[in-house]
Amino acid sequence: MNLLKKTGIRGHAILCVFIGLLVSVASSQAADKLEEEVHFLKLRMDLWKNNYRQLCKHFSNLALNCSAPVINCTECPDKWLHVGDQCFFLSTDRQNWSDSINKCKEIGGHLAILTTIEQHEAVEKEGRRIGGLYTNYWIGLSDIESEGEWKWVDKSDLKTPFWNALNSEPDNNLSGGADGEDCAVVDSYNQNWFDVPCSFSYPRICQKDATELL
Numbered sequence: 528m529n530l531l532k533k534t535g536i537r538g539h540a541i542l543c544v545f546i547g548l549l550v551s552v553a554s555s556q557a558a559d560k561l562e563e564e565v566h567f568l569k570l571r572m573d574l575w576k577n578n579y580r581q582l583c584k585h586f587s588n589l590a591l592n593c594s595a596p597v598i599n600c601t602e603c604p605d606k607w608l609h610v611g612d613q614c615f616f617l618s619t620d621r622q623n624w625s626d627s628i629n630k631c632k633e634i635g636g637h638l639a640i641l642t643t644i645e646q647h648e649a650v651e652k653e654g655r656r657i658g659g660l661y662t663n664y665w666i667g668l669s670d671i672e673s674e675g676e677w678k679w680v681d682k683s684d685l686k687t688p689f690w691n692a693l694n695s696e697p698d699n700n701l702s703g704g705a706d707g708e709d710c711a712v713v714d715s716y717n718q719n720w721f722d723v724p725c726s727f728s729y730p731r732i733c734q735k736d737a738t739e740l741l
Contacts, residue, residue, distance in 0.1 A: 601737035609737060610649045615639060616733045617653050617664060617715075624710040627665045627731040628680065636735035638667030639713075640679045642687050647718040650732060654715025663721070665731040668711040670722075674699070677711070689713070690720045697722035 603614035614636075622630055624638075631637050641647055654662060667680035677685040677697070690696040691714070699707040699722060708722035712729055723729075 601739055603737050608649045608653055610646050611643075612737050613646070614735050614737050615646070615650065615653075617650065617657060618730045618733070619657065619659070621661070621728040621730055622665075623728055624665055624669070624725040627729075628667070630731060631733035634733060634735075636733040638665055638680050639732035639734040640667050640681065640683075641689070641713060641732075644718075647689065647713070650713065651715050651718055661730055662714050662716045663712040663723075663729050664715055665729050666711055666713050666720070667734075668720070669709050669725065670697075671709045671725065674707075674709075688720070689718060691717075694721070696720060 601609075601612055603609040604616075607614040607616045616634070616636070618627075618630070628638055639646075639650075641650065650664070654664070668677055668685065669680075670677045672678065677688075679685065696719070697708065697711070699709075701707055704724050704726070706724060706726075708724055710725035710727075711720050711722055713720050713732070
């Protein structure tokens with residue numbers, strides 16, 4: 528009886544080991560199959576992305592000669608606005624104008640150069656989404672080098688102004704200090720610009736080129 532019992536226990540142990548080996552082999556095969564499937568799907572996804580990129584460029588070229596809607600063949604980082612071939616980011620912290628320039632550089636951009644209605648509309652929409660007490664944001668415009676000669680941070684001349692004409696902006700008001708008002712902010716809610724002292728603290732709008740779809 529004891530011999531039979533021992534034999535049964537030994538047989539049970541062998542059976543458990545055998546089942547364990549089968550499970551291990553099955554798991555290994557399943558893992559290998561899953562890895563192959565992931566690799567295959569990645570190849571297909573890369574192929575689709577490449578095809579989409581080529582089709583997007585072809586469509587954009589054709590759209591220039593007809594009334595077809597324009598689509599973006601570029602992309603922006605997460606939480607950045609995508610407007611045309613540019614990306615914009617509205618900060619929530621406040622710095623002076625000079626420090627804001629550096630903050631934008633830290634994330635690979637520059638203070639915003641707003642030149643179109645579409646860009647202002649996108650900024651207004653994002654500004655309202657963010658909300659908060661402050662609606663004025665630094666942009667990359669100043670007349671620091673020469674009073675009255677407003678230039679963008681890339682040294683280009685101002686060609687399309689969006690100053691608040693009702694308040695006679697820019698007015699270089701000296702109430703903010705002897706240096707006057709040499710830097711510009713945009714009121715995100717009405718899309719108008721104001722000149723203010725560069726030492727004031729405001730949130731900022733950073734900008735950089737959108738990248739081609741990879």
